[in-house]
Amino acid sequence: MEKSNLSAGVFGLSYDKIDKLIEQHDTPLFIIIRERLIDNYQAFRSFFPGVEVYYALKANPHPYIIQVLGEIGSSFDVASLQEIQLVLSHGISPQRMIFANTIKRKKGIRFAKDSGVSRLTYDNFDEIGKMARVFQGASVILRIKTPSVGSRINLSYKFGAEPNEALDLLLKAQDAGLNPIGISFHVGSPCTNVENYIASLKLVVEIFEQAASKGIHLHTIDIGGGFPLQVYQTKNIKVSVESMGKILTPLLLEYFGRDCTFVAEPGRSLVGSAGLLISKVIGRAKRSGKNWYYLDDGYYGTFTAIPFDKSVFEFYTFKDESEKYPCILAGPTCDSVDIIADGVLMPEMQLDDLVFVPNIGAYSWASATTFNGFEKPKVILA
Ligand SMILES: Cc1ncc(COP(=O)(O)O)c(C=O)c1O
Known part of the structure; x- marks a missing residue:
């Protein structure tokens, strides 16, 4: 979605607020929406x-x-x-x-x-x-x-x-x-x-x-x-x-x-719906014709919800989403199991672009690990 569409009604937080939080705390950021x-x-x-x-x-x-x-x-x-x-x-x-x-x-x-x-x-x-x-x-x-x-x-x-x-x-x-x-x-x-x-x-x-x-x-x-x-x-x-x-x-x-x-x-x-994760693209690659985007949070982190809770998430960006392409979203660790979504449709993304994951408050941060040295996302009450 474009920035102008990111109103309080979408994630429960205004764009300005999110912008300030990222500036202050960087990503990955796990926001508990009070x-x-x-x-x-x-x-x-x-x-x-x-x-x-x-x-x-x-x-x-x-x-x-x-x-x-x-x-x-x-x-x-x-x-x-x-x-x-x-x-x-x-x-x-x-x-x-x-x-x-x-x-x-x-x-x-x-x-x-x-x-x-x-x-x-x-x-x-x-x-x-x-x-x-x-x-x-x-x-x-x-x-x-x-x-x-x-x-x-x-x-x-x-x-x-x-x-x-x-x-x-x-x-x-x-x-x-x-x-x-x-x-x-x-x-x-x-x-x-x-x-x-x-x-x-x-x-x-x-x-x-x-x-x-x-x-x-x-x-x-x-x-x-x-x-x-x-x-x-x-x-x-x-x-x-x-x-x-x-x-x-x-x-x-x-x-x-x-x-x-x-x-x-x-x-x-x-x-569940009180949790919003904001992650960032930290790497990109094209492998066997597929677009890979590497995020700063992954399967060993907040997305432990995928193996443990069998959760399926929706991913949003601040980009024009009128054209989307199948891609692979992966986490930051040096492990090949660290894949968050395979075949998900996303707009073309660049390094440092933000990815928003709403409805991720339950059975996610709770079971996140620090595997490979990657810390759990910082938690903010907003
Ligand atoms: C004993 C017990 N009560 C409550 C819950 C919470 O369940 P839910 O998150 O589905 O509301 C669980 C979750 O596994 C549980 O084991």
């Missing part, structure tokens, strides 16, 4: 009234994100001792955390106990023993395996108890001195198929009934993450968080009633 992060959180809250939001830190644990979301009232889904420490270091109370990793290290469980994080998830018998030895009386949430039809990443393969084992796992936890309070699930990420959530909620209803018949009164329903990106402009939007909220919120009340606690753990949906 307004968009806040909007995404507020929108989620309004689409899911009555559901407490525990931001899944794994999507992007940058301190700016914890700070902004913490200030506007978000709680946090944490997966390790280190994530608990990080959230605590922002002055956020342990009551605003759920330790939502079903396989925990013993020292993680001990740290949760000592620091006051009292809700933990589990999905197997061994974890009950581990938690009971270290943390008697902990409130535990059983994660079940649920359908992930159509989701890009299946989160019920490595995790989740078979629903028909749920009652045993709840009884065993109670016998071991733990306090079973609810059920959680994750329908896969991102999930655009609301039926996955509906089918999961039906399973939870059955488990609540089975548990009640044995005297265990569950009251927490954790619907996990999986919600799609909240994007303002996109070519391919199919299902929005809003449309999911309209279907699921009434179901939660119908199935469980107002006295229950409803929890969601969105990650991608809160931070």
Whole structure:
């Protein structure tokens, strides 16, 4: 797109602002757009009234994100001792955390106990023993395996108890001195198929009934993450968080009633569209008739999202994009796997041209490496 078209409506930042940031910080630059992060959180809250939001830190644990979301009232889904420490270091109370990793290290469980994080998830018998030895009386949430039809990443393969084992796992936890309070699930990420959530909620209803018949009164329903990106402009939007909220919120009340606690753990949906990467062309070559552009961030950096999260991104420039040619975008390392996009259509670019990658806030910077000595992009809150 041309500079004149790069208005606040496109990336959430004006051209002038971007220009100043590049001048000040150079590239690669990973911008967290504060307004968009806040909007995404507020929108989620309004689409899911009555559901407490525990931001899944794994999507992007940058301190700016914890700070902004913490200030506007978000709680946090944490997966390790280190994530608990990080959230605590922002002055956020342990009551605003759920330790939502079903396989925990013993020292993680001990740290949760000592620091006051009292809700933990589990999905197997061994974890009950581990938690009971270290943390008697902990409130535990059983994660079940649920359908992930159509989701890009299946989160019920490595995790989740078979629903028909749920009652045993709840009884065993109670016998071991733990306090079973609810059920959680994750329908896969991102999930655009609301039926996955509906089918999961039906399973939870059955488990609540089975548990009640044995005297265990569950009251927490954790619907996990999986919600799609909240994007303002996109070519391919199919299902929005809003449309999911309209279907699921009434179901939660119908199935469980107002006295229950409803929890969601969105990650991608809160931070995905709040992240903008600006990278620069640092090299060009023509190889076997193909145009190669080498950027200053790559497959080992922010674009770890490609192998780990199976993400597909859109690339923009400040150039006249009326004529585009297939090219290869590669990263800066001395490794041949470091290719970001092969066959993508781009205008002809020169050295130092900027490439903009919106919607890159989740599962990207979080897993970036410093392979070959290339530092992670600088992060700016704008
Ligand atoms: C337990 C748990 N909760 C929440 C999330 C966040 O998922 P998403 O980013 O799809 O919202 C994840 C992501 O893998 C997860 O493992």
